[in-house]
Each structure stands twice: as structure tokens, then as C-alpha cells.
Amino acid sequence: MNNTYKLTSGKLDGYIELEYTSGLLTRISIAIKQGLNDKQFSWLISAITQHEHQVRQLEEIGITVSAAMPANQKLALFCRLYELYKKIKYKVSPADSGKIKLITIDEPMLVAYFTSENFIFKNKHSVSNLVRYYNELRAEIAKSSKPAHPDYWSDKHASKLDGKARAAYIGHLHSIGLKPVYLLNGDVKDWVKKQ
Structure with a gap:
């Protein structure tokens, strides 16, 4: 059984994903904006545990560990919101679970997707479209959350x-x-x- 954990910290601008298969570490994915120097990389590799039952020990050194949502839960969330906004059930294709596991989603992101007025998304709601334009959706969400004015005189x-x-x-x-x-x-x- 595969379990994925997302590691975040106030010192990292991004996240690190660890995937464990049958309790053993099988994949590390580093998705951060600022690259790690040799010392940081060595420290990170030495801090990551090879055994899944020890992964929560990273919280003792200030790293937040959260279990990533598996593909079937992401798909269930997408289907629930699709039905809520479109008033019909989403017909899942065999490829949808493979596609949706490639992205990180949550309910606020999907609400933004279904309510967006952007022509890329509007009335074209599907898992394929969500995955295809994932970066555009994230950019739209980031843009909408920026304040209109700075908190100082300019x-x-x-x-x-x-x-x-x-x-x-x-x-x-x-x-x-x-x-x-x-x-x-x-x-x-x-x-x-x-x-």
C-alpha cells in the first residue's frame, strides 16, 4: 500500500513529498522555489526516515507532516463538488484517477475552479481540464488573494x-x-x- 506525506516548514517556500510503499521509503519529491545548498540537502536526507512508522519524528525538528490525500479521495471530492455546482453526477473515466493523483487539490481550490469566470475553465469542468490547466488555476487563485494596496505609503x-x-x-x-x-x-x- 502506498502512502504519501507532505512536509512543510516556515523556512521552506514549497514542500517535500515522501512516498512509502509497504512501510519503506520509495520516492522523495522536492518542490521548493529556492534550491538547497549541499549542507541543507545532506541534512534533509539524513533527517528523512526510511521507515514510515518514524515519519512523524520530523515534527520534533519543526517540520509539519501531513498525509497527502490519495487519488480516490481527490476524485470523490471532485465528483461531490461537480454534482454540487453542475447538478448532475460526474461520469468518471478510467484515466481520471491516474491524472488526478498528479496534482495537489483541496476543497477551496476546487470551489475556485468551479466558480471561475476564466474561459479556460468555465463550462469545461472535467478532471482532464483541471489537470491540464492546474498551473493557470493556481496562478488565478494567487492573483485573487493579493491585496489591492500595500500596507505602507508608496x-x-x-x-x-x-x-x-x-x-x-x-x-x-x-x-x-x-x-x-x-x-x-x-x-x-x-x-x-x-x-
Whole structure:
């Protein structure tokens, strides 16, 4: 039986996946943005346990260990949400379980997929389409979660805004407890925390 574990940490920008077959380590997948140097790589390899029953020991050194969702559970989640949004049952093809195990999904990601107005996804909902455009979906989710304005004063950002957007930016700065500091000519020099 195959079990997959996802390792995350505040120090890693990404994750590491460990796959165990019959209790023994059979695959390591490193998906991080910043590459590891030789010392980090050696430490990582020495910290990873060969036996599945010891994998939770990594939590003692600050690594979060979570069991990855198996393909059948991912497929069941997709089918449940498909039926919820499309009002009909999804007809699973034999290739779907093989395709869906290639990606990491959760309910919020699938909700974004089924509610997206992007022409790539809209009314083309299938496991094949989800897997094919997985990176585009992740980019759309990341883009939608970015704040409209920075939490500090930026002349460059403010100069790009029209009247309403500039007023919203100033309102945002006020809402996080900042107040303007003016130059003698009346221009805003900076925004600082209210005393």
C-alpha cells in the first residue's frame, strides 16, 4: 500500500513529498522555489526516515507532516463538488484517477475552479481540464488573494491610481492605523503609525 506525506516548514517556500510503499521509503519529491545548498540537502536526507512508522519524528525538528490525500479521495471530492455546482453526477473515466493523483487539490481550490469566470475553465469542468490547466488555476487563485494596496505609503503606487482608487488607498492606510506626514509645501512625505 502506498502512502504519501507532505512536509512543510516556515523556512521552506514549497514542500517535500515522501512516498512509502509497504512501510519503506520509495520516492522523495522536492518542490521548493529556492534550491538547497549541499549542507541543507545532506541534512534533509539524513533527517528523512526510511521507515514510515518514524515519519512523524520530523515534527520534533519543526517540520509539519501531513498525509497527502490519495487519488480516490481527490476524485470523490471532485465528483461531490461537480454534482454540487453542475447538478448532475460526474461520469468518471478510467484515466481520471491516474491524472488526478498528479496534482495537489483541496476543497477551496476546487470551489475556485468551479466558480471561475476564466474561459479556460468555465463550462469545461472535467478532471482532464483541471489537470491540464492546474498551473493557470493556481496562478488565478494567487492573483485573487493579493491585496489591492500595500500596507505602507508608496509614491510610485499612488501615482498610478486615479481619484477613486487613490481615495481607497488613503482609506486603507487610515484603516491600518497610519497617518500622513506632510512636507512644508503640503505634499505627503510619508505615512507613519499614529502615536
